[in-house]
Amino acid sequence: xxxxxxxxxxxxxxxxxxxxxxxxxxxxxxxxxxxxxxxxxxxxxxxxxxxxxxxxxxxxxxxxxxxxxxxxxxxxxxxxxxxxxxxxxxxxxxxxxxxxxxxxxxxxxxxxxxxxxxxxxxxxxxxxxxxxxxxxxxxxx
Amino acid sequence: xxxxxxxxxxxxxxxxxxxxxxxxxxxxxxxxxxxxxxxxxxxxxxxxxxxxxxxxxxxxxxxxxxxxxxxxxxxxxxxxxxxxxxxxxxxxxxxxxxxxxxxxxxxxxxxxxxxxxxxxxxxxxxxxxxxxxxxxxxxxxxxxxxxxxxxxxxxxxxxxxxxxxxxxxxxxxxxxxxxxxxxxxxxxxxxxxxxxxxxxxxxxxxxxxxxxxxxxxxxxxxxxxxxxxxxxxxxxxxxxxxxxxxxxxxxxxxxxxxxxxxxxxxxxxxxxxxxxxxxxxxxxxxxxxxxxxxxxxxxxxxxxxxxxxxxxxxxxxxxxxxxxxxxxxxxxxxxxxxxxxxxxxxxxxxxxxxxxxxxxxxxxxxxxxxxxxxxxxxxxxxxxxxxxxxxxxxxxxxxxxxxxxxxxxxxxxxxxxxxxxxxxxxxxxxxxxxxxxxxxxxxxxxxxxxxxxxxxxxxxxxxxxxxxxxxxxxxxxxxxxxxxxxxxxxxxxxxxx
Amino acid sequence: xxxxxxxxxxxxxxxxxxxxxxxxxxxxxxxxxxxxxxxxxxxxxxxxxxxxxxxxxxxxxxxxxxxxxxxxxxxxxxxxxxxxxxxxxxxxxxxxxxxxxxxxxxxxxxxxxxxx
Numbered sequence: 062x063x064x065x066x067x068x069x070x071x072x073x074x075x076x077x078x079x080x081x082x083x084x085x086x087x088x089x090x091x092x093x094x095x096x097x098x099x100x101x102x103x104x105x106x107x108x109x110x111x112x113x114x115x116x117x118x119x120x121x122x123x124x125x126x127x128x129x130x131x132x133x134x135x136x137x138x139x140x141x142x143x144x145x146x147x148x149x150x151x152x153x154x155x156x157x158x159x160x161x162x163x164x165x166x167x168x169x170x171x172x173x174x175x176x177x178x179x180x181x182x183x184x185x186x187x188x189x190x191x192x193x194x195x196x197x198x199x200x201x202x
Numbered sequence: 203x204x205x206x207x208x209x210x211x212x213x214x215x216x217x218x219x220x221x222x223x224x225x226x227x228x229x230x231x232x233x234x235x236x237x238x239x240x241x242x243x244x245x246x247x248x249x250x251x252x253x254x255x256x257x258x259x260x261x262x263x264x265x266x267x268x269x270x271x272x273x274x275x276x277x278x279x280x281x282x283x284x285x286x287x288x289x290x291x292x293x294x295x296x297x298x299x300x301x302x303x304x305x306x307x308x309x310x311x312x313x314x315x316x317x318x319x320x321x322x323x324x325x326x327x328x329x330x331x332x333x334x335x336x337x338x339x340x341x342x343x344x345x346x347x348x349x350x351x352x353x354x355x356x357x358x359x360x361x362x363x364x365x366x367x368x369x370x371x372x373x374x375x376x377x378x379x380x381x382x383x384x385x386x387x388x389x390x391x392x393x394x395x396x397x398x399x400x401x402x403x404x405x406x407x408x409x410x411x412x413x414x415x416x417x418x419x420x421x422x423x424x425x426x427x428x429x430x431x432x433x434x435x436x437x438x439x440x441x442x443x444x445x446x447x448x449x450x451x452x453x454x455x456x457x458x459x460x461x462x463x464x465x466x467x468x469x470x471x472x473x474x475x476x477x478x479x480x481x482x483x484x485x486x487x488x489x490x491x492x493x494x495x496x497x498x499x500x501x502x503x504x505x506x507x508x509x510x511x512x513x514x515x516x517x518x519x520x521x522x523x524x525x526x527x528x529x530x531x532x533x534x535x536x537x538x539x540x541x542x543x544x545x546x547x548x549x550x551x552x553x554x555x556x557x558x559x560x561x562x563x564x565x566x567x568x569x570x571x572x573x574x575x576x577x578x579x580x581x582x583x584x585x586x587x588x589x590x591x592x593x594x595x596x597x598x599x600x601x602x603x604x605x606x607x608x609x610x611x612x613x614x615x616x617x618x619x620x621x622x623x624x625x626x627x628x629x630x631x632x633x634x635x636x637x638x639x640x641x642x643x644x645x646x647x648x649x650x651x652x653x654x655x656x657x658x659x660x661x662x663x664x665x666x667x668x669x670x671x672x673x674x675x676x677x678x679x680x681x682x683x684x685x686x687x688x689x690x691x692x693x694x695x696x697x698x699x
Numbered sequence: 700x701x702x703x704x705x706x707x708x709x710x711x712x713x714x715x716x717x718x719x720x721x722x723x724x725x726x727x728x729x730x731x732x733x734x735x736x737x738x739x740x741x742x743x744x745x746x747x748x749x750x751x752x753x754x755x756x757x758x759x760x761x762x763x764x765x766x767x768x769x770x771x772x773x774x775x776x777x778x779x780x781x782x783x784x785x786x787x788x789x790x791x792x793x794x795x796x797x798x799x800x801x802x803x804x805x806x807x808x809x810x811x812x813x814x815x
Contacts, residue, residue: 128223128226128227132227135219136224139217145265151262151264151265152275153265154265192792196792333775336779337778340782340786344786363724363790363797370731370786373786374735377742381738381741381772384745384771384772385744385746385772
């Protein structure tokens, strides 16, 4: 079933969902949120297009393929573990940059756990999109 | 540097997996990258075995969190040996060649999934944390699930579904056991659990959680009565893949049993291991009887896995240092032998187009080398001296005599004869008798499968004629298992603090 | 309170077992999902979550006072949920394509078709 209405709406909904998901991803280290939940919310931005029945756009950000997300996500997650190894400590040992203050965000802490979370986030998006693609493909059979 | 070596068998497959994903996206072939990576993993594993054999257990606290609070990666001799043999198996199976459908996205991601499988297997061997073991199990299982059903024929789906559902159930059991253990002990680190469980004087608790974990591992290892998924699914996958599964997957279950029931749930901690001995004997008998009745070559071999798993687990139940050493030796020998037999079975199937050995024949005349490649592992599996299977069984029986388990010895010898019988059956049908009329035989294959089979034959011969050296390694590994203080000290003491 | 949790876990396990013993593949899947939830609750129960405070950081973002719930089981559950999510989705796709190709979601029918 195709819904033109939903297609139009998804153009407006997908970006806010994506930005919301990044916020959820960022706050996740100490508060509810994080890579997994952020990824689910972010993926739902993509899924609006699928639900409309017209499929995802052919170009632009929302046309990225699931495997790009999966590869980038897994790669980022592994990379976040390497600094610990290079420093001669355990794999995935956390390193933090000194905190600094930004308007709007308050005090900002950046470090390898956040990088790992970004990896998880991208992987989850890739996984959900792959799932959606697979199910949609089966539909045609 | 110490640290890097412990985690390299996990990191290498993980990075290769990502690299292969990336390469596949741009439509490139990944076979060579993957092969080289497994070769490097094998080299690293060899180094790891040598280091651990000379310098003792290596550990690494992941994330810098010291045990028992964080996850710790532990390479003792047992884990190092298992990592080594699994890298060898994966390398040989890759040489044999995994069927892909074209390249890029069309390949069905075979290389990615095989790397995932190796990642899960190595992780399971190296982890020192019960919950982390669960995670590695799942990594391994999901890779094998997808490998098993990726051709998407209805034939594979049925067997695949049984495999998936039973393993999901086993995982739930595993989690229950782990949750209850954590609730009582407040730790999931193997070494720490062993210490804390010895202070718990509550046989009901120990036996309940122990049994939950036992059932979970038994389902993965294919023990009686949880083995039905194995002969229903293995022979449906691509020959190279089924050889990979046959060699590795059940043995990870055996390894988990070996680790858990020699370290945590011991008789000294109040777990009654008699039941394990009886279950393993039932496994031996049922497996071999199933094999005797089969004419589908790989299905027959799949039933044999079950009966051989019975031997290994019986050794765990006996639990003396000699028994544990022979279990480790048995596992190494069995991985080499069984993978080789599956590969030979795969060649037979490919060349005749039929898995039924009654329709085969005459391979001894036309392919004497294939016949040798079958005979060495088959006789070794049957326990003919001086091949490795003989030493494995001899030592296991010796351990049985020492502890006066006469019933086990009777069962073990009887099952040994039946094993030999069904090997002779394949030999007679496929190799010895004249080719039946109308049997089609494809022209010779390229040399790759033969190279893989040759490699396994060499490994079997090394296990046979350098048995003393290999068994010495196994004895060292078993001593460490039997005296858990060494393990506990090296994990909890943590040299790399 | 812990008693209620125990009864709940028992009920979920009973329901899961009932579903697992059905012949319809879909029911079996639901059974496995239920079982996963039961196990997660069991993990939660092992940390005695009800009588204690929120783990580590309270609502004000500061560490909670003594007696915070053990955070590890919660981390374990999260891991188990994520893994369970992935696996059950995979099984769902598998069951779906078995149904699409075989035209049946009866386990026994699927097996019979294999033998042919």
